[in-house]
Amino acid sequence: FLDVQKIWYFLPAELVGRTLRGEMEEVRKGYMRNVTILFLDLRHYTFFAEIRDPKAVLSTLNEMFYEITRIITRYDGNVDKFIGDGLMAIFESDTTERKNAANALEASVEIMRFMQTFNTSRYRKHQEEFYLGVGLNSGRVVFGNVGVENLMMNFTAIGDVVNVAARLASHEQNNLIAMSEDTYKLVYRKLKNYRVSKKEEAELRGRREPVTYYHVSGF
Helix, strand or coil, X not given: CHHHHHHHHHCCHHHHHHHHCCCHHHHHHCEEEEEEEEEEEEECHHXXXXXXXXXXXHHHHHXXXXXXXXXXXXXXXXXXXXXXXXXXXXXXXXXXXXXHHHHHHHHHHHHHHHHHHHHHHHHHCCCCCCEEEEEEEEEEEEEEEEXXXXXXXXXXXXXHHHHHHHHHHHHCCCCEEEEEHHHHHHHHHHHCCCEEEEEEEECCCCCCCCEEEEEEECC
16 A cells, blocks of 8 residues: 555646546546646756756756745646656636636745745855746646556646747746637636736747737746
8 A cells, every 4th residue: 555655746736636536537538627737847957957966956946846836836726747857736626716826826926926935045155046937827628547558657737728828938038928819718807916917929940820918928
């Protein structure tokens, strides 16, 4: 039992929950859900990895991701995957799309504030600082297994909503939150205390259609 319990650490929380509830048939077939996706892109990491010992790189990366994951979990989000120097999280546990989007926004703001504190500490120790790009997008995705059955599969969410969130995270300037118009419509009432700028008809890498999005700062 202990060994099985340890395996859960390497699986998405949504998949673990559905497995324990006996909902594997739905997992195998795939299912649709309205969610808010958070992508986080860590900047300055490539330079840091180039000049530092790999063990120090891994330790620093895990230190940051430990706290970032705690923040996401605290706002009812699930980390879907770590992607090198970034991550993807899904907010879909609440009953309303508006609440999921609000949770994603609040988690993003707290992550930015954590990184400010983290960088201040590193600056005082004459260590390298890091910067973030965060992309938020809301809409309908499909959950299911991607990969080769009986060999290697990844339970995840896929769809254009995911792709746009990823592109926004990598497209935006340092230490800003970029959110799609769909997310903005769900959380605009919560943005009164921040600086918000609208970007219309922006070209995102790998996407044919331009998007309108908002970047949020002033944390």
